[in-house]
Amino acid sequence: MKKAALITGASSGIGAATAIEFAKNGYFVYLMGRNKERLQEVALKCRSGASIMSCDMTDTNALDKRLNEMLTTKIHRIEVVVNNAGIFDRHSTEEGTDDIWQKEFEVNLLGPVRITRAFFPYFKSQGGGQIVNVSSTLGLRPQGPTSAYSAVKAAMVNWTASLAMEGGPFKIRANCVCPGIVDTPIHGFHSLDTEKKNEALEGMKNLQPLGRIGTPDDIAKAIYFLGSDNSSWITGAILPVDGGINLL
Template identity: 45%
Template structure:
C-alpha cells in the first residue's frame, strides 16, 4: 500500500540543477531519492535533507541501472526527474565514437532505461510524472557541441514519444530546456580568476535578461512540471533560459 508522502527520484542530485531540484521537492514534503556517483557529496546533501535516501549509481553503466530496483522500490515513486547529464565540447570531426557513445549513454540511453523502470510501475498505478532536462542547444545548437546538442535533441523527442505512450495511463512526461545556468558543468573553477571573470561576464551577457540562470530557476520549473500543478500538461518543452532562445 502506498504511503501518503509523495516520492521523487532525482538523478544527478549531487550538484547544480539536480541539487536544487532535490531541495525544492524536499521543501514541498516529498521523500527524495538522490542518485549520483559521488557518495560523499550525496551524503552531505542527505544530512541537509533528512527525508531522503542516497542511491549511488553510475549511469554510464547499464548493468548498474538494471540493478536499481534493488535500491529503490519503483512502485512507491510518484515523480522521476532525469536530470543527470554530462557536457564536453569539441569540433564535430574531433568527437570520437567513444565520445559519442559516452555522451549518448549518460545523456540519452540511461534516461530511456531509468524511465522504462519507472513507467512499468506507473502503468500499474495509473499515474506518474517524468521530467526530462534538455538544453537550449537542442533547438539552437552552437559550434563545438555536436554530441551534446544531438543528445539533448534526442531527449526532447523522447519526451514527446513517451508522453504519447503514457497519456492513456495518466503518465505525464515533460521537459525543461535550460539556458546557461551557473553550475560546475561549465568547469569555470578550473580557469584562472581573470579568464573566469571574462567567461562569466560573456555568459551573463548572452541572455536578454542579462544574467545566467541559478539552479533554483530551473528547479522551480522542474517542480511545476513534476507536480500536480501541471496535471493537464504533457509532452511540453519548457524553455527556462533568460530569453536566450528568442535572441
C-alpha cells in the same frame, strides 16, 4: 504513503537544487549519482527524508539493482522521475570520436531511457506518474562545437513527445526542461577564482535578454512545476528556462 521523487545527477548543480526543492515541498527524495559524499551532503539538506542511490548510470547491472531496490520496497509512492544527470562535451563533428558520441548517448539518453522503462509499469500500476527530462537549449538550437551533446539533447526533446503520447492513457505525464547557461560545475568557469569568474559572467551577461546566466534554483523551480500537480494538465511540453537566450 509519503510521495517521493527520484532525481538523477542529484550530487551536483541542477539535480542537487531540484532534490532540495522537492524536499521543501514535502517529497521524500531518492538521490542518484556516482559521488556518495556529495550525495550525502545534499541528503542532509533534504529535511523531508532522502535515500542515496549511488551508481554509475552506464553500469547497467548497478543501475538495475538500484531501480529494483526502489521499485520493490514500497515504502513511498514514487510520483516523479527527474532525468537530470548529464555530461557536456565540446567537440565538433570532425573532432568527436566514436567514444565521445557513445558516452554522450550512454549517459545523456540511454541512462534516462533505462530508468524510464523500469518506471513505466510501476507508474501504470499506481495510476500515474510524472517524468521530467532535462535537455538543453542546445537540443533546440545548437551553437558552437557541441555536436554530440546537442544531437543527444535534441533526441531527448523528441523522445519526451513520444513518452507523453505513450503515457497519456495511463495518466503518465512527460515534460522536458531546456536550461540555458546555468552556473554549475559542468562549466569550466564555475570553479574559477572570483575575479576571473566575474569577468566570465560579465562576458556572458548580454547573451540573454534577462541579462544574467541562470542559477540551479531557476531550473529546479521549473522542474518542480512540471513534476508536481501544479502542472496537472501539461504533458509533452518543452520548456526553455534560459533567460531568453534561445530568442537571440
